[in-house]
Amino acid sequence: MSASHRLRVAIILFNLGGPDAPEAVRPFLENLFTDPAILRVPGFIRPWLGKFIAARRTKAASENYAILGGKSPLLELTQEQGRALAAALAPEMEARCFTAMRYWHPFAEEAARAVKAWGADEAVLLPLYPQFSTTTTGSSMEDWKAACARVGLELPTKALCCFHSDEDFARSTAAMVRAAHDAARAELPAGVALRLLFSAHGLPESIVKRGDPYQWQVERTVEAVVDRLGIAGLDHGICYQSRVTPQKWIGPSLEEALEQAAKDKVAVLVSPIAFVSEHSETLVELDVEYRELAHKLHLPGYFRVPAQNSDAGFIGALAGLVRRVRGGNRALCSFAGARQCPKAHRDCPHARAREAA
Template sequence: MAELTEPDRPGQGRLAHAPEGHPPVARAKVGVILANLGTPDGTDYWSMRRYLSEFLSDSRVIDYPRWKWQPILQGIILSKRPFSSGRAYAGIWNTELNESPLRTITREQTEQVRAGMAALFGDSVMVDFCMRYGNPSTGSVIRRMQEAGCERIVFFPLYPQYAGATTATANDQAFRALMKLKWQPAIRTVPAYYDHPLYIDALARSVEEVYAGMAQRPELLITSYHGVPKRYLEEGDPYHCQCQKTSRLLRERLGMSGEELRVTFQSKFGPEEWLQPYTVEEVARLAESGVRRIAIMAPAFSADCVETLEEINEEIRDSFLHAGGEEFTYIPCLNANDAHVAMLIDILCRELQGWATPVAG
């Protein structure tokens, strides 16, 4: 790292051998970016349209040829879907901060991780968050870190299970942002953590805490993961296998039998077959077969969002109750709880090895 003399202003200084008048250079730091999926800026039609257009134009998400897909998306889908999606977001919107719960929770996670990293590394590590779609954008956060003197960045997609449509596209966007910089920081991307012991334990503890407050234990625990087309699995995406392993490890940690925990997939979009069983159909089938009490959680989401607060806790709940179920319990995502934050910090400490040195004491 460049040798600096006394700072000309906070956080900056002159290079030791630079000529008089050389512009101040930010002191070298390491950046940590927590990356989540994204969020619209508002629930109105145009905010939703901008967000959905960016999201559904991503070839990692919808990989149909652009010449075929874009006319359908821009003409048919985006003339109607922003209205229905806006209503869904409006039902869960954080009106106090005028933002989606995903942004609120991701900020809370970031603040807690930042405090934990400061306790370990002092001011040598800078922590922020970005969204793959919407704001704060990946590019803006990387630029801000580079300007603040981050010569190295650990980029952490908050997806426990790897998928091309989540982890890969987040990483793609980070590297696209680097392409626009004259001085690129070095970057490390954090791998999926679907079988990390602290992750499995945090999931298990969240189940145990909810169950401990219930008069009657649910007959089944459903682990509902966001779906992807079945074709992606056949083309080599490991997402399905990693979801299955997460649920198996969770079941073993909870001491459940194979009949007490089920894996399902939600959020099907479009005409082709997606990973099955579909959550909304499976909970109805369970109710029709005589199951009266279920609990459901979403291990693929690091923070509650429209897919959990609206889709699971409203649409999927209604499917179960209307089919004859009696008690539906939603177990929230790990969000900013202590066990989750401790896991994120543990992973980051591993990824920062060789780049950042813990402060003494």
């Protein structure tokens, strides 16, 4: 490498993806429900069962995306985050962000080809999931590895598994929560109490029992954010949304939390603590479906904290994480470097990496 050559750093942003047109809803759902990390049934059953589930859910999902104009806004928002992150890292490094969606375009293989064409010298894998789960970051990491093999992309790579309790992430999230809390409090009569509900995407209980660290990490995120909020006597709780299968999921559900709030006659402020971009789970589930439920339950108030999107504090936190990952000597690291999950969480990626070694 010549002295004049600046190191080209490819930052791979992992995210779920979403349909980009009404006709993409069903194939998007098929990709989702045929992922072995999502539908954990024997391989010979999965393709049939996954397509069956997708077919059953297409109508409802299409109605949700119709509210959003027929498509998910996730790709554009992720690309905006990528541009903001690259700008935050300049001029210290020549960084370019590439989006690798798991279930719809641009897929990992498209991103890998773009990284190769750009001539990157190294890569940083950056999930836009603060908390690690085998169903999200874990699946994306496996998908990226396979995509690189298919396109012949070989370059030094470091991966971040999670940033659930990262100081800058917690601080920037707390600032957004505090602003929404103050605004909600200003709208409510003085005698009406306000409960802060941190809502995360749910997960089947069986996956957590097998060692997935997601729920533990969600709880750590909430602890970190509440600590930095500094609101004395804060009434708050954790709940989960977006259940899609009949098996038992971790709880309490957001429905249950709203029902309890109605019994307690308190208003609620919902913070999407596991999502960093607006998409159907926030714009439709939280803003439409759960708002309607809150109205039916006669809650005295229903408010929502916005997702981070390209919030300057959040982008600054991501930039700090990239610097830390690149400056460390670990191919796989958490926001704090070493493994953070207790040993009981056998599906922590650090534990899996050690078993594979």
